[in-house]
Amino acid sequence: EVQLVESGGGLVKAGGSLRLSCAASGFTFSNVWMNWVRQAPGKGLEWVGRIKSKTDGGTKDYAGTVKGRFTISRDDSKNTLFLQMNSLKTEDTAVYYCTTDSEYFDVLTGSQRMLDYWGQGTLVTVSS
């Protein structure tokens, strides 16, 4: 059974830093692309970023709202995904979810992807 367990959330002041972790089990973590998605209180979902598997280059992509402040990394030996958040702003207050990112093929559009498993989330609150 796939399990994703986020941790590391909490209360931090604006300008501060926080590191989130996501412990994965039930699948071969090193082979899987991973994402972070966040949800501000009472709001919709916002993609934060993703990291590809090392075999696919380990490339990282970020949303424009966090680029330069957040860094995604992974430790395949510990089946763990990380999100280092620096220069935090009050608008970064949200529940942060880690997700798996799996590929499938469509005859018309070719390679496509889906966020197929989600953790339960961890709350980050940034105060002013």
Place this chain on the structure above:
Amino acid sequence: QSVLTQPPSASGTPGQRVTISCSGSRSNIGSNNVNWYQQLPGTAPKLLIYSNNQRPSGVPDRFSGSKSGTSASLAISGLQSEDEGDYYCATWDDSLNSPLVFGTGTKVTVL
């Protein structure tokens, strides 16, 4: 603000059919497949539909998806009380700094 537009709310009585639209553009829905996510109250989102109209294992066939041009739709047939929650479309955008975009979300209420 999201580039995928959904109606903020939809409702129906038990057994009815409810449809949720997701409107995008050529660079996102027009070029890529659409996935749908269900978020029940107090829980994490869950993949409901992928590749426009495919259901992951365990998702009831009451849920169906479709895509045409730059729009997509999610239909819930035989609405049940446990379907009450938020629904989000998502796809990739070939033109933005954020490759993955979510819809604005639709709250489904079972009357």
